[in-house]
Amino acid sequence: MAEKHAITLNANGKDYRISVEARRTLADALRDDCGLTGTHLGCEHGVCGACTVLVDGKPVRSCLMFAVQAEGQAVRTVEGLAKGEVLHPLQKAFWENHGLQCGFCTPGFLMLATGALEAEPDLSEAELRDILSSNLCRCTGYQNIIKSVCAAASEMRACPPSADR
């Protein structure tokens, strides 16, 4: 077995000192070593996007990145979206617009949309559709996902949430 590397993973503003093999993916490290199981694995080969997290603000498929590569960068996961009891506008919009059914794809879509809207708040519906086409959902037919993201986008434009980084 390969030797383990001691690294510090910064997730949602908190440092996790963990020891991982070089081959351990960021997704596995988040889930198994940090206990952040909100990040899901739907394929582990980079297609479904269920594992999407933000690394230094950019959406990343955490099944395609090694944990050791993420050292020194700020990782954000679905667990870090809400402020205490207050849901992020995207979470609220997904709830109000029935943007989820089984919920397995939801963390990935939430992080993808968060990354996109923080980088560019004025995305049109067509641009958002284009971005969201990188993730898969098997339950919703996407209709209420785009509805939720558009609703959140306009709310975020009206009162931008302070990004926690």
Added chain:
Amino acid sequence: MSWIGRSLPRLEDPSLLVGQGRYVADLARGAAAVKFVRSPIAAGRILGIEAPEGELVFTAADLAGVRPICPILHRPDYIAVEQPVLAKDRVMFCGQALAIVVAADQGLAEDLAEQVFADIEAEDAIIDFEGALAEGAAAVHAHAPGNVLVEGKLRSPGLDAVFADAAEIVALDLRSGRQSAMPLEGRGGLARYDDISGRVTLYASVQMPHMLRTGIADTLMMPESDLRVVAPDVGGGFGQKMSLFPEYVALVWLARHLKRDLAWIEDRRENFLASAHSRDQAFSVRGAFAKDGTLLGLDADLKSNVGAFSCYPVTCGVEPLMALAELPGPYKVAEYGVRSRGVTTNTGMMAPYRGVSRPMLTLTMERMMDVAARRLGLDPLEIRRRNLIDTFPHRSPTGLVYDEGSYKEAMERAAEAIDVAAFRERQAKARAQGRHLGIGFSVFSERTGYGTPAYAARGMGIVPGYEIVSCTMDPSGFVEARIGSSPHGQGLKTALAQLIADELGTVPEKVRIISGDTDATPYGWGTFASRSMVIAGGACKLAAGKVAVRLKIVAAVLMQAKAEDVVLEDGLARVVGTNLSLPIPEVARAAYHQSHRFPEAGPGLVENATYDPGGTFSNACHACIVEVDVETGGVTIERFVVAEDAGLLINPMIVDGQIHGGVAQGIANALFEELVYDETGNLLTVSLADYLPPTIAEMPTIEIEHLVTITDASITKAKGVGEGGAIGAPAAVLNAIVDALSPYGVELFQMPATPQRIRALIRDAERKAHG
């Protein structure tokens, strides 16, 4: 104030939105990892299996004494086949489990699995109908020569006469590609062993937890009470998570054998290879039509490739027998002849997937209507109008009784919404510019909410159908309903809470629905077949209604009124025509703590109820507009309209969500997804990138029109809605493609209608046109 009919945001969502969902893999920290070593060969003899010394590796020899999985149909034409937990002497399909390895974590288990070698003498694999049904074909199962595991037949006496007299006979050969239900979360299980009691708790991503417990207990010959099955949050199922799979038996066996906690979390490749498949069907159908377009008779030869084994508990009869029973769909057909076969091959096992046979049945009938209309010079809607059922109850030629529905009305509503006349103008203009637009319709029935009689009629050894619900109001006025259904994304808990809140005059937030735990819920059948809102809903309504009766008796004594004058609403027990009222929690507390005062009600507020209905039929019409790029064969869906009648809508937002998701899967079936085996039986489509599930880029906006027919066949007045989207969409899409290509005069009878297939049709047509 009524909660029924409101688009209440779901009670399930808050935990899922903040990353606090509990899917089975989320519970598995600290458990040893289990990995299955799978056969790379589709058919052959196992000569030996080599494994490294001193490691935890198990083969069929270790599992001696474990019974095979062998579901039964009591039909003379059914041949039962045994599915061993691990392949013993022979492998039957590529992906079948040969050995189990156990290691400290997933990575180490994968390393170990790579060191296990199976020596297999490969034989020719039988993959498809041609191979399986050929004269002198080898038998996939030695005791089933001919490779037909189930064969239903039916022939009404007047069939030949109507074909002799027909003005037009339409003969079609249709083909549906093999699909995977492809839930985004694969299968998975965590078996926890309790040292003190020796009991195992199996957390598993499943739709039928009680059935799974029975199945595992039977194969391991252990008392059911030594096993608890829990379905935690489940990331979609669509039928794929109904069946008893060998992996779950193995997990419980291992936990008892090794006395430790173990987890198996399926990966995507494994899900494609070894989880259930469906829809690999070939139909040859003839329809006899009168001059005026009346469908006089149907004669059908239906084949379903059921793969190597028979799924437990519904068996490999599920697709063929559904096809046999329901082919006529929403149409009046006096004479019907059918032969429907389940054909076994060296491929993955068929099991139910959203719609079960009906996407293909609907494609068959709807393509037939369009072809017949063209030949008889009728409008496609007019020929349907002349044949759709319109008097109720309607009895089908196979004896199914359709309750009241709105078949014609739904079609008219869809046609109006999509505006056929305006489209035809636009289509003509576009054609003049060399663009190919087309419109297609699909009318269908969705049989839902059927109880034991329907399953008994199939001859199933295990007869599912009823639901038992236990409803309690506690002394603080909160309600718990324990259900045997096992929702996994549908939002059933919210809808049931709305229903119960209305019965008990409370709010949905005070109603907790408990499901998916064999220790905490009455024996029940789980969530599948668009049944839960009808059956679990009906049982909830009955059980809550019984609790309401008791509450009213108690409230009547407390307020010195008559029980029949007490109503429960807005959190109060009120005496009508007076200003007397009491908060319901106060009444509830009295029911428990002052029970000596209410001998008529008895102590406490706990009631059970069972509901086992005969079934109901939802109906709908899908209409869509597509554009076909004749250069590439690519199809773009421009509009998609659904006019749906699912009876009373308990939560319209949830119903719409079911339709959206179902239509997306139907479009996937029509245009994109197919599991493809090569000639040796090796599955080629083992990643999501090969299988091509649609993304948002391929999905149109779905426009929904609701019709509401109130039925006596469901006590909640709700009809099921889970499958309709997937059932109706493929036919609408294919009909629209054919309409778009009408200048070429091509016909299309195969799904998925991939760009390659569409281009091939166009090429052939052009070749013919140019002589």
